[in-house]
Amino acid sequence: MVSFEWVSGQVRARDPRVKGEKMGKGKAGKSKTVCSCCGVTEADIKRAIADGATTYKQVKKATGAGSKCGDCKDDVKKIIKRELAKMSEPEDKGDAVKKEEPSKKKDRFKFELEPLEGEFTVCKVQDPSAIDLSVPFTFVAKTDTELSLVCPTGKVPAETVAREDGWRALRVAGILEFSLIGVLEAITHDLAKRGVSCFAVSTYDTDYVLVKSEDFDRVFAEE
Numbered sequence: 001m002v003s004f005e006w007v008s009g010q011v012r013a014r015d016p017r018v019k020g021e022k023m024g025k026g027k028a029g030k031s032k033t034v035c036s037c038c039g040v041t042e043a044d045i046k047r048a049i050a051d052g053a054t055t056y057k058q059v060k061k062a063t064g065a066g067s068k069c070g071d072c073k074d075d076v077k078k079i080i081k082r083e084l085a086k087m088s089e090p091e092d093k094g095d096a097v098k099k100e101e102p103s104k105k106k107d108r109f110k111f112e113l114e115p116l117e118g119e120f121t122v123c124k125v126q127d128p129s130a131i132d133l134s135v136p137f138t139f140v141a142k143t144d145t146e147l148s149l150v151c152p153t154g155k156v157p158a159e160t161v162a163r164e165d166g167w168r169a170l171r172v173a174g175i176l177e178f179s180l181i182g183v184l185e186a187i188t189h190d191l192a193k194r195g196v197s198c199f200a201v202s203t204y205d206t207d208y209v210l211v212k213s214e215d216f217d218r219v220f221a222e223e
């Protein structure tokens with residue numbers, strides 16, 4: 001299940017300096033040091049990931065790892081990949097899971113969603129030259145039967161075959177490894193629990209979820 005706690009505080013909370021925690025030197029006791037320049041341990045990195053960091057850049061910002069010679073970069077990335085893969089797997093607690101009420105299960109997934117500015121339109125067009133690919137957040141899909149476009153409402157071509165306005169878009173923060181499973185499943189599951197239907201678009205780096213504007217506030221509502 002996706003946690004949406006980040007909406008009001010995840011970005012702030014995942015920065016240890018905001019929380020008053022000190023990562024790096026001495027914090028994790030006997031944990032293996034990954035970044036010797038900055039004294040950042042594996043435990044520090046895991047904690048940053050648990051707090052919401054999903055990319056090397058975010059871990060670097062949260063812990064300081066890699067801010068000097070950069071020799072630790074590959075090791076840090078390996079830890080991120082491993083920890084994110086673990087987070088995307090359902091917890092296996094054996095009998096303990098069977099005895100646990102569904103409502104008491106812990107969150108199994110944790111992804112940060114970034115709301116994009118403005119409204120979006122989902123439409124079908126006939127003329128590909130009418131699509132302005134210089135506009136950020138323009139998604140085009142061409143199949144044997146249609147040419148679909150998702151883009152900011154103000155940038156929809158003058159002529160469309162069909163269109164539906166009134167969507168808000170959310171980006172899954174960070175770069176998702178292809179091996180990371182269950183991202184969309186987790187997000188759509190959580191949205192469904194809030195009675196919010198959605199439309200998903202994937203790019204090479206990450207996933208985007210579109211919800212109707214009238215449902216937008218419910219995406220972030222407390223359960």
Ligand code: FES
Pocket residue numbers: 034035036037038065066067068069070071072073
């Ligand atoms: S070992 Fe991490 S920056 Fe040098």
